[in-house]
Amino acid sequence: MTAATEQWADWCEADEEAGIAFCGTRMVEHSRRSLGERWCFHHRRRHEFFWVVMVPDGLSYYGPHVEIQGEVSGCTDLFPGWTREWEDD
Numbered sequence: 001m002t003a004a005t006e007q008w009a010d011w012c013e014a015d016e017e018a019g020i021a022f023c024g025t026r027m028v029e030h031s032r033r034s035l036g037e038r039w040c041f042h043h044r045r046r047h048e049f050f051w052v053v054m055v056p057d058g059l060s061y062y063g064p065h066v067e068i069q070g071e072v073s074g075c076t077d078l079f080p081g082w083t084r085e086w087e088d089d
Contacts, residue, residue, distance in 0.1 A: 010024065010025050010026040010057065010058065011023065011024055011026065012024075025056045025057065025058065025060040025061075025062055026056070026057040026058075027054040027055065027056060027057065027062075027065075028054065028055060028056075028057045029052055029053070029054060030053045030054065030055040030064065031052070031053045032050050032051070032052050032053075033050065033051045034048060034049075034050055034051075035048075035049045035050060035051055035068065036048065036049070037049075038070075038077045039077065040070050040072075040075045040076065040077065041076055041077070041078065041079060041080060042070075042074050042075050042076050043070075043072065043074075043075060047070060047071050047072070047075070048070070048071050049068055049069065049070050049071075049075070049077055050068070050069050050070075050071075051066060051068060052066065052067045052068070052069050053065075053066055054066075054067060068084070
């Protein structure tokens with residue numbers, strides 16, 4: 001099972017005992033646009049956030065998606081416990 005899924009995926013984690021494989025495609029940054037300074041609830045200070053478009057690196061079932069990233073890993077402009085709802089617009 002692993003050999004067939006690894007042929008079409010960039011990464012694959014398999015559990016042979018359970019007969020399950022989790023596979024995926026690496027995403028790469030396509031574009032980045034500044035959203036200006038915002039409050040970071042993780043670091044508790046203001047800094048720059050970016051609108052980042054990620055695309056699959058090669059043939060993939062998945063399409064591009066958007067992320068909002070801060071200048072440091074783990075940053076979030078969302079209040080703790082809140083989530084962002086994306087629309088198809």
